[in-house]
Amino acid sequence: MTSIRERNKELILRAASEEFADKGFAATKTSDIAAKAGLPKPNIYYYFKSKENLYREVLESIIEPLLQASAPFNQPGHPADVLRAYIRSKIRISRELSYASKVFASEIMHGAPHLSAEQTEQLNRQAKHNIACIQSWIDQGLMAKVDPHHLLFSIWAATQTYADFDWQISTVTGKASLDDADYEAAADTIIRLVLKGCEVEQAPAGGSQARSA
Template sequence: MSRIRARNEEKIIRAASRVFAEHGYAATKTADIAELAQLPKPNIYYYFGSKENLYRAVLESVTEPLLAASEPFEQHADPVIALTAYIRTKLMISRDYPYASKVFASEIMHGAPRLPEDIIARLSEQTRTLSDKLSQWMGQGLMEQLEPRHLLFAIWASTQTYADFNWQITMALGKEELDDTDYDQAAEVITRLVIEGCRVRPLSSL
């Protein structure tokens, strides 16, 4: 892929993420996306073919990082290290893909009518893998026994809220946008809630 094509596709996806997030799929016009991306409208169809394909590209722009976020579980046998890295990674996705995250959340809240089956399958498999790893740590006595999927739901909710409810958070903090300190503080709070609340112990404690 040429650098020009890659740059234009990225511009279109970022613009589309914002327009889809603000107006929803049905009300979004490709002309509005082209205007925000500062590209001719025919470029939208040249690069993506249709609004539906572009919508999928927006979903993939955030689901791919979400899927990659589970890497700490694969790389670290120590639950303290893995959960700490996982929580921070999830927060960074909310920071870096705020509009695409809102599009993904809206899609889920409406029953995922346009979420491709292959993405659903990959997300479902990821949930099973993460749940199994949490259950393994529980079996080793490295954390309290609890339903692992509900722990994942709690982590997802507390990290993705920084994108999906950004307006509420910035309003409550009295600022126009969040900075790195805010995300560092969020990571510290959420991590402590999970580590201390679930009595997660390092692998060296065995």
């Protein structure tokens, strides 16, 4: 059963994600976060001590899912299966954590001033591991000789756009908001482009596994 403390912290984090995403760190007021959360302003400081700490908690709420999305790269698997699972996880993050994703994107665009050295190292280490896996598949002849760095960057861009540019996508599609079918179509399209473009064959029956770096 969720405690009152956990419930209140979740309400504040959700409201803070929306406010930081809409206004940025500097322009966001704790009073607006409290009002959106439906809680007294002192609760912000009781649970998070400062606006800076709350902002860092919002960043942490997206960093962990981003790292978890790379889980398919952390065990042996065929590139088709790994890339498919990774892309679907990234689309799911853009849908379920869209505001936190926008905050993270803004943080990166401003040089990541609020990310800790440990968080930066975690993200960089995982990215380098993913790149090494892709290079290993290329060396094994399991996919075309693409630049693994730019392949990963392209996947990031293609999947995160559904969070960062959701207004534009909704406007172009003529919808108030995207639905299940839209996100499924997005994932399927990106997967098809990546697998076909990188000449990745489907995983053979019987679960043949590729070596990981």
